[in-house]
Amino acid sequence: MAHIYDMIILGGGPAGYSAALYAARAGFDTLVIEKMSAGGQMALTDIIDNYPGFDEGVDGFTLGMKMQAGAERFGAKSEYGEVLSVDLAGEVKTVKTDSGDYQTRTVVIATGANPRPLGLPDEATLIGRGLHYCAHCDGRFYKDKTVMVVGGGNSAVSDALYLSRIAKKVLLVHRRDTLRATRVYHEPLMKASNVEFLWNKTVSDVVMGDRIIGATLQDVKTGTSEQVLCDGIFVSIGRVPATECLNGQLPLDDYGYIIADETTRTAIPGVYAVGDVRTKALRQVVTAAADGAVAVHFAEEYL
């Protein structure tokens, strides 16, 4: 007989390891399956200033490691592998990964979200040739160069501000004529003398030399296109929830998020959705961690 866990958690970000901590501490036989390393999107964040308890901020990678260690202290286990498919029906559920198959009585889906691509053909081949999704990771390669930031939300604007301190010039390309970002970002951005706004435009293509040397921008109002030269492009146009491994077993909303309310219970008994992959009003480290605790509360009732 294969081992049957009480709870398997898919994803080792803040929601996943918070669920693991609560589950292991409640005495559940708990396994976290993470594809790469603890922390998830949080680990790509330079400094997190809005997770309580860290009065001087904390870098996301360290916080991820601490969350993992905190859960493992109570006996939660971690395995590394990519989840290929899950079978959520029935009392015993199966998780297939590229490093083995596992059985469990409950599943917590904490797979998070990935950066939304521009949607260009062969976009993946442009990574490492001037197309970026993480300003804090790659911004330093653009000292005194011209970069383009695509997007108008909080993360795009925060990227543009960060890059404006490194690059010679930042071109902010947004498909609307106003920013969607919170007010707190507006003033510093308007004050940055090297940020230029290109409103009502989307990126329809890149201009290639040996690497990216610019972008073709299409005006959403007039439909006209123009080429704008730049040394690198930073994409920050939102996120796509990571639900491929579910193969349609759970209902998703129009944006691809797993439908579950604040109880985190999904349409299938014993299956919970936590963190950024769930329909929710505010996606933050602290709300992800809260989801993990709530999921275990309802899993305890179920088990």
Add this chain to the structure above:
Amino acid sequence: MAIIHVTATNFAEIKASEKTVLLDFYADWCGPCRMVAPILEDIASEREDIIIGKINVDDEGSLAHQFGVVSIPTLVVMKNGEIVHQSAGARPKAQILKLLES
């Protein structure tokens, strides 16, 4: 096989190795690089047949420039002194092992 810290000084020697060389362009402040680091340590302890060289892009700007590195981590696989694969971005262990077969 131990992980080697590659600099402009020892690069030629590493490049000339008969073994497959896996280069990791990284920086200490980069989250995805820190994700990849323990995976590379794992691979280093398991695989005698490859050399893993870590290149700190803050210290070795000229090597980073030579390889056209603009995203980190960038992983490069070299065989007989030639680049057989180069790509940017953190990736799971299974995928890194696959790159070595390039």
